[in-house]
Amino acid sequence: MRRALLLLLVLVAGGGWLIAGAGGDLRREHVTSAGVPLDVVHPAADGRRPGVVVAHGFSGSAKLMAPFGDTLAARGYTVVLLDFSGHGATTHPLPDQTASTDASTRALQSDLTAAVTRLRSLPDVDPARIALVGHSMGAGAVTRYAAAHPDITATVAISLPNAVVASAERPARLLTVVGALEFPGFREAATTVAAQRADRELKVVAGVEHITVLYAPETHRATVDWLDRALGGPFDDDAVPFPGRRLAGAALLGLAFLLGFYPLAARLGERRTAPPRARITVTAVATGAAVTRARITVTAVATGAAVVGALTARLLPTTAFPLAIGGYVAAYAAVTGVLLLLYAIRRGHHTPERPTHPRVLTVVPYAVVAIAVPVHLGMTNALPAGARWWLLPIIWAAFALLAYAAERATGGDPVALLAVAAVFVTVLAAAALTGLTHGFVVLVLVPLIGLLLWQTLWSVFLNRFAVPTWVIALTGSIVVTWPLAVTLPLTG
CATH class of the missing domain: 3.40.50.1820 (Alpha/Beta hydrolase fold, catalytic domain)
Incomplete structure (x- = not known):
């Protein structure tokens, strides 16, 4: 524990020194x-x-x-x-x-x-x-x-x-x-x-x-x-001077928050004695072939849901949101999430969750700080201004719905979650290339993929402990939502 704390202090000090000295x-x-x-x-x-x-x-x-x-x-x-x-x-x-x-x-x-x-x-x-x-x-x-x-x-x-x-x-x-x-x-x-x-x-x-x-x-x-x-x-x-100094500092701060998240979740939650929900990778009778089939099924369903979401998002009133691309992406995430959740409900096997201790909710503001502070100090403006304050919770709700549906459909299986994220990014890129949304999306696919990987890793951490699905969804989705809401242009 002392070594972990020392490592976190070194990362924070190093990141702060790089940024402050730029x-x-x-x-x-x-x-x-x-x-x-x-x-x-x-x-x-x-x-x-x-x-x-x-x-x-x-x-x-x-x-x-x-x-x-x-x-x-x-x-x-x-x-x-x-x-x-x-x-x-x-x-x-x-x-x-x-x-x-x-x-x-x-x-x-x-x-x-x-x-x-x-x-x-x-x-x-x-x-x-x-x-x-x-x-x-x-x-x-x-x-x-x-x-x-x-x-x-x-x-x-x-x-x-x-x-x-x-x-x-x-x-x-x-x-x-x-x-x-x-x-x-x-x-x-x-x-x-x-x-x-x-x-x-x-x-x-x-x-x-x-x-x-x-x-x-x-x-x-x-x-x-x-x-x-x-x-x-x-x-x-x-x-x-080295142009990447601030970026390197932000990376160290982000890594510190990432590594600090696991002990925080361990302290706030309780280690599970059984697989979370109905994880498709661990069952008493599962075989390698059965696991593969389950993952392929979830991926196929997610693909169908994402295609429908990409096509219908352009027709929904959210496209009028005063945030470039944001309205389309929020609608795309919400529709995809609804369809994926319907599949998860029909599939069943959802284990009732124990009541949530209020202390577990601490992971949500931690996630906000973990994404906002490194980005704002070392990369780009990450403080909401103007209409962003009311747009942020709407976009967050859309991505939280998608994250919740993905957790329910996959049972928290990391491989299946990554497959759903890959489908989401691929279909969004196709939507940009075919004119359904702004082509700028293609230019920021790499950062988006990085944010979705971050979200999946935190899902893995939280699924090790008795953290409810909806808390996992709120925590992971804000990592993706915050950068979108504070960087996409406000429009009039």
Whole structure:
């Protein structure tokens, strides 16, 4: 027990040190300008320097782009990172769910105007030397802004979604960056735009895709090298800091919460003397073939339920929720959960559960803290703002229903639970590829898979003890729900 406690303390201390030390002695402040939340990062040295506005992508935030603030400020630039409409700490919605209408374009450009205006007003910034850096949706926005404002000295577009925002006439001095593992459309857009003018370049970063390109040291080196050449730098000789420092700290904190969950569950619950409910992997007469058949049956039922859920979710009123993609995904989870639960009820074999001691419910707020704290401190904004406060419990209820149905249908069998999760992700990806929901879903499948694996692992822990099915469902589902509810854009 002492060794486990020591390990947890080391993980927490290590994670805290990595996060707290990111950026070194840079000066930071958080302000709001024209309703746009801004994080301002100043170099340690005094004097007037060039300024850079950094813009995040769809479902991102200023916090997600914080490593670029560290990199650029360490090289002598004053940096402003913004939360676009519908994102991060802002309560102003994005006009549409895909950021593709003229209204959304105007909103993003207005947000950039607020950020650039604030940057130019800072006493340590030379207003004649301003550059822009953006990722994905933000890459399109900064490229469009630079094309309309020739006074922008240089631009870096990372994972540019399409080529329509640039032409052979403008913008000048544009670097396009793309991960070698990104979908072909991103590579094509970056290549096309870079080839339009002699003062543009293309940088392909090996071994990364749409999200990990943000943490690749090569991406950061290419960005500062491009801006140094355009703006007359470098303005500081400091080395480029490791971009994944905050992410590594968040990983250590998450691991600490993960490892701490088992002793917490053991202390609050009671070790089972028999398999939980009607687990299909352990029965007195089960054979290997019988177990396999049972798992295949559950997987087939889950597949049918998920297909029906994906098709009907588009028709339900939840699609009008002011949260991009969130309404569809919540409906998809709820319909799939209802159908899977009906199968579980018809299948029977549900063992009545003993009354729940109130102390067991402690695992639910623990799960909230375990996902929200590492994500907020080391990755992206994880504090609900505006309408997210009432959207969060609705989406949580939908995923809790799905988790409860999966627990009932599988009897808590980890292999079967993983199969249900795999079906859920696969059908959701198919829905995105066929136009039933936003194609952005495909870009975040890896994080979603990670969250579902986390949920399954906690189910394994809780199923070892006398924890009721509904508590397991609430605890596991919040791990998936919280990141969705706080990162998907608010829409109006």
